[in-house]
Amino acid sequence: MLKLEMRPQPSRLMSWLSPLIALVLTVLIGIALFSLLGKDPLKALQVFFVEPLRSGYALAELSVKAVPLVLIALGLAVCFRSNLWNIGAEGQFVLGALAGGWVAMQADAQSSRGIVLLILAAGVAGGMAWAALTALLRDRFNANEILVSLMLVYVAEMLLSWLVYGPWKDPQGYNFPQTITFLAPTKIPRLVDGWRMNIGVLVALAAVVAFTLFLFRTYRGFALQVGGLAPAAARYAGFSSRGALWTALLVSGGMAGLAGALEAAGPLGQLTPYVPVGYGFAAIIVAFVGRLHPVGIVFSAVLMSMFYIGGELAQSRLGLPKSLTGVFQGLLLFSLLACDTLIAYRIRWSRPS
């Protein structure tokens, strides 16, 4: 019989290997799934793991998807490390896009390029405000943050839908549910002509450094993590759990909002009902697969954006639904969680006595 046995010490080797084993498992299960459904698994693998890396342009596209994932996942990592389950990042992302988009719509042709900073600041504020609702209800009334933040995702999507079908609808838009196309000065500056890759890449890298310092080099970051790991010890040490609640939710909401504003004024350039594409949910997986560590998050975000691009390619090339992205994302998280068991436990073969 196979038996799990607790290791005397968590295995450092396994904590590095586990994401790799999980990826291999995901690919294997994916192959099995494709074969079962009568699709050519090799073609699918090529679409998911080769095509997104084939050219400079493809890599730039990869960055377009990876940036929002990195930003949101960094914030979520702070939340999860303090044992707060904000799973409403998708809604906070939408509010960031709405707030940033509103500022962008106020611009005229003479506006200075400085307005981009205002747009991003508005995005942060929008995301924070949405997360603050969850924090407030948890703090004042002890309402479960998982369910509240998730319900607010649906509310945010309805708000977006109302605005683009109603007050914010472009009168010259042939009755499509969309806002005006944002004017040139509001566009997030691109890094290379002709590619959609923009300064979001630099923002994300700066955020990775900032979060690494915050989590591992500041008192506040330390207090947050102790609160998550051992609430009793944190209370004894005098770390405020209310402070942790608000910090973690505001930080993660702000990051999701920043991602939303970057997306709205960047690749999208206007608001439509299709602003939310699941980055907020995928970022949960990114955070876990990245071990809740800023550097790990960069790697897992790149992997996850491969799944996004793979899903889009699977749709256009193989006629498969885009939702394959979600299948692979879910499988990856499953495999990772299972493999992580090997960090704390080892498998022993024991004869049934």
Add this chain to the structure above:
Amino acid sequence: MNEFALLLAATLSAGTVLAIAALGLLINERAGIVNLGAEGMMLVAAIAGFATAVHTHNDWLAFAAGAAAGAVMAAAFGLLVIWLNTNQYATGLALSLFGTGFSAFVGIRYTQEKLAERPHFEVPGLADLPFVGPALFRQHPMVYLAVALMLGLAWFLYRSRAGLVLRAVGESPESAHALGYPVRRIRLAAVVAGGALCGVAGAYLSVIYTPLWVEGMTAGKGWIALALTTFATWRPARVLLGAYLFGGVTMLQFHLQGEGVQVASQFLTMLPYLATIVVLVLISRNPAWIRANMPASIGKPFFPGG
């Protein structure tokens, strides 16, 4: 039927989806396990049930397929959480994300199909009562089965020995283990039963309630069902009541839209989600109330000898 009766009939039907799923989740949670994968299980079951109904024209087979789909997914969740000790919240989320993607993936070729409206079951004699007759007694059998399920579950939990053991496992797995009960197997059984019921709810949604398949058609019903168990403070009768209440809010939204109320439809669509938040707040603000029936070890892992 007059308008009120129509609204009442629709409320019962909408509430039934939530009631069956939430009663299933209640079994889970009474055993100490929270499964955030309800949304994913319901979606996969919805397409499994719908596809079965399209091919076999047999609704009961469709429900069975939905239950099987939910049970298989719950078993995968249970094995990870109970035997490999993975984080319950993260694993449940993975199940939801996987289920949402997977159901859309296999469901794509069924998006054009439509099932015929299902005949209702008329309770002899009572169905012809004025006013409430058609609303209460001309429903799909599953509506009545949901009520029976609640009664059965209440009896099981509070009057049967097995129910006592199940509750013990959720309150104090250590004590149950010390008494010699196979805690992990009991928890797995509870999780699988919960998944099967979420599956039945999903199949009811796609086969009877709508009846068609749309990507992401649960639109948060799995999450609302999860909220309902908290709302009901883990009591079966209150779960049923809460489910009808939410069914009513959902229906009210369509009703108001039909009446041509001067509010953008998006605000009406928000209602059930806002109602969930409001209700959670109202319930949670009283710690004594919420703790009274809350399984003490809910969400906490148990690993014998670890």
